Amino acid sequence: xxxxxSDAIPAPPFLRLxxxxxxxxxxxxxxxxxxxxxRGRAVPxxxxxxxxxxxxQVRPSQRPGYGSWRASTMPR
Numbered sequence: 001x002x003x004x005x006s007d008a009i010p011a012p013p014f015l016r017l018x019x020x021x022x023x024x025x026x027x028x029x030x031x032x033x034x035x036x037x038x039r040g041r042a043v044p045x046x047x048x049x050x051x052x053x054x055x056x057q058v059r060p061s062q063r064p065g066y067g068s069w070r071a072s073t074m075p076r
Contacts, residue, residue: 015031022030050056 015034
């Protein structure tokens with residue numbers, strides 16, 4: 001908080017009407033559009049790779065056979 005007697009510089013206005021005679025409804029519509037655009041787009045959550053999935057930690061036991069050791073490291 002700033003003291004009442006400080007030399008604080010006032011912030012510039014968020015929106016300034018330069019020309020024309022806009023109604024309150026038109027100004028509200030413009031402010032709504034700008035505030036919606038300034039929020040940005042929703043970023044989708046990152047997808048996990050097959051190596052990072054928790055289902056890889058709980059998997060059936062290894063079956064004996066030719067090449068089974070190689071198949072044990074492959075993602076499913």
